[in-house]
Amino acid sequence: MTKQILRAGCALTLLAAFGAAQAQVAGTWSVRVGATHIAPQTKSDDLSAPSFPGTKVDVGSASALTGGINYMLTDHWALDLPVGLPFKHSFYGDGAIDGVGKLGQTKVVPATLFAQYRFGEPNATFRPYVGLGVTYSKFFKNRSTAALTGVTGGSPANPTTARIDNKFGLTPQVGLVWNFNERMFLDVAYYKSFLKTTSHLSSGQSIDMRLNPNVFAIGVGWRF
Template sequence: MKKFLRIAAGAAALTACGLAGAQSAGTWSARIGATHLSPDVSSGNLSAPSFPNTKVDAKSDTQLTGGLTYMVTDNFALDVPLGLPFKNDLVGDGALAGVGKLGSTKVLAATVFAQYRFNAANAAFRPYVGLGVTYAWFFDEKTTATLNGLSGGTQANPTTAKLDNKFGITPQIGFVYNLNDRWFIDAAYYKSFLKSTIHLSTGQSIKVKFNPDVFAIGIGYRF
């Protein structure tokens, strides 16, 4: 019995040592999971000629994502989310509410977070706060027959759209829960303050604050 207790105590000590180094300075980790992006849109009005109060809204999307994290110290980390581009449908709002889909755009948001992680490096549960800089690259914009009908476009000469790429600030909160010394769960919420201008080939434009709410969860491995 004493021998068993000594073995158990030794195993517990080794586990504790492993967890102690799990989130300490100099460690790297990678994760994979999913992210849901829900735009919180504030739209300006389409420039003339247009109906008064012509606005747009954007729909949500969920994609496969992941990320890399480097612990600079036991409490400070640099984190880079990675993943597939999001696709957001653009729909009518304001005077155009109810007309349906006007177009779509894909966006690849590159963000670098500086994070502060609470609790000791050997803690199983570590909440964190972060602040990041995001560069949103909009591409593969498409328009619909509905937009053509509203803007005077034709099948031979359809109305096209282009969005400006922009930088934005992204605050973040989240937590890491260690399953053992290597595997962990990471969950986070962040708000990207992103705005852009949609330019139509007709010469009209509309300023849009997308300001998406972002929810991310993943399972990770620490090296």
């Protein structure tokens, strides 16, 4: 992934060399490429009956190659759309089943649209910003393991599978744009997505989860 990011950054640098200078003013578009790390802060309820009391799950972190598109509505207000590859998260036993290992995995596309306010002047070197977005998390390609089948009382002939509800959530954001010149910039951001969802098992059981991930994003961009 690191090599891909460096190559993309070099390509943007070459593009910037042939473009006219632009500041962050109304009507300006920009694109960026980089990486994002999602770290869920999982708090799960107990697995519904029949199950051992305190049967919970934890969700692992994931990183992916990402980027984004930004449009300046005014010199200070912007719309920002992060884009990227899906994130792959693993589920693990927690609580009464802590130590059973990996229960399954899922892929997720967290589609978010941010409204941002950027501080400072359009031609400032550093422009901190705050944002608020709405995220729609789409879960797909769910996979389960023999450990999940064992926890739920299934059998190899009838393994337990899982389905996760797609959900909306609010996502506040803080970030900083560091302008190398009037074309090239570095964008770093932290945001917190407030997300609660439910996993439904083929055994008839279900479990509610508050994921509320911390998200860290970095990207090199080009303004035009």
